[in-house]
Every structure is written in C-alpha cells, then in structure tokens.
Amino acid sequence: MTTQINIRLNEHLLQEIDTVVHMLHVSRSEWLKMKLAEAVKQDILKYREALAMEYTMGHLSFNELQSAIGHDAEDVRLINEMTQKGKKEIDKLFGK
Amino acid sequence: MIFAIDTCALITLQYSGFLSTITATTDIVITKRIRSELEEIGTFSDNDAATSREILKMLHNITIIEVPNRPTGEEELIEVALQDKCDFIVSDDIRAMPKLKQTNTPTLFSTHLLYYMFREKMISKEAGLVALEKMRNNRSWKENLIYLTGIQLFR
DSSP: OOOOOOOOOOOHOOOOOHHHHHHHHHOHHHHHHHHHHHHHHHHHHHHHHOOOOHTTTTOHHHHHHHHHHHHHHHHHHHHHHHHHHHHHOOOOOOOO | EEEOOOOHHHHHHHHHHHHHHHHHHEEEEHHHHHHHHHHHHTTTTTTHHHHHHHHTTTTGGGEEEEOOSSSSHHHHHHHHTTOOSSEEEOOOOOHHHHHTSSSSSEEHHHHHHHHHHTTSSOOOOHHHHHHHHHHHHSOOOOHHHHHHHGGGHHH
C-alpha cells in the first residue's frame, strides 16, 4: 500500500535532483523514494540505541519500536524485562 | 550469595574494573568449559584476549565446579544450577536466555552485579554509572543495550 504525500522543495534543490535523475535515467519519484528509504534506514541504524532507550523509559510503545527496528525489538523487550526482573531479585536480597 | 558467571559476563565485569572486588567479596563459580573459553580467548591479541588473561590470574578467588561436559559455558552453568550450586546465573548472552530459563535459578546480567555491589554499599552510584560506561565499550549494539538499560538500576 502506498500513500501520496506532498512536499515543497526550493527551486535550486529541485534542479539538482532533476540533473541527477536525468543522468541516472530514473524518474524523480523513484529516485526520491529510494533516497528517503536509504536515509530512514541509516537513521534507524544510527539511533537504534536511542530508540531502544526511549522504549525502556516508556516514551515509545513496543509497536513503534518494532516498526522502526523490526525483529530486534523482541530482544530489546527481553533485555528490558530481564533488567527489571533481575533488579527485583537483588532487591529481595536486601528486603527491598 | 553464589553467582555462576559465564565467559562473556566475566570479561565485561573485568572491563568495568570491578571483577577483582567482586571475586574477593562474593562467591563466584565457573566451570572447566568457561576456564577453557577464557584460555582460548586469551591466545589472541585483542582487548578481550588481554582481559581474559587478567581474569585467569584471579582464578584463586573463583571456584571451578565439576559438571558433566557440555558444548558451551552457558549450558554448563545450567548444570551448576541444577546441582543447586549457585543462587544466580550471570550471563549477557541474549541467545542463551531461553536455555538458561530452563532452570529455576534466576538469571541476571553482569549489570546486576554492579547493582548488587551498590546495594551492598561497596560502590557508589557514580562509580556504578562509570563502570556501566566502561562495560559499554567494544561491544555489539545489543550488548551495549544491556549496559545502557543498566543505568535504570541506579535511578
């Protein structure tokens, strides 16, 4: 499924994009989709620790985390659950 | 309290700078397989190798438990737990968790040992946080996540 979005670009940037797509023999739309996808992937890799931390602090839902980092979200959830469970085990030794 | 610690967690705790304190003040057990893994890692020339060699020098403070041979250190720790020779298993190996959960012995991360030391008033909160940062170095992002999440233990 795809959704159409509208963005405004300045003239100079658009000219540069058109030069590149002309050279590569691809459509402007195809090239922009590819570049956006690349940028999103790179940012997810770059910020996945931060995304995971946002989840462990309750600022991000599991579904949001999963949509960003995929199957790795399960491991993040496991690490978070084990950290909390382990803390309780240690606290028990000290009577809370 | 007796902590049975796997190879990876031992190395991480040595990175934290507190393994010698832990071994001197609490009961730490490992298995022959774990000692072999440390010896094997120690033959290389990277940071983990140097750290493994440092750990091997601390073996006088670590008990090696006799268990039936298993393919991995984690599996031998399960045997230790089944023989009731430890109160906790300590491992940072996420892939090993399903197997480790087969025992009734609670499984902890290496970060929990820092928290234990903090609760025992052996280290300050600040020292714990600095140690977590040291543990975070030279690790994969998921392992790093264990140490990042560990920050919450000190909140």
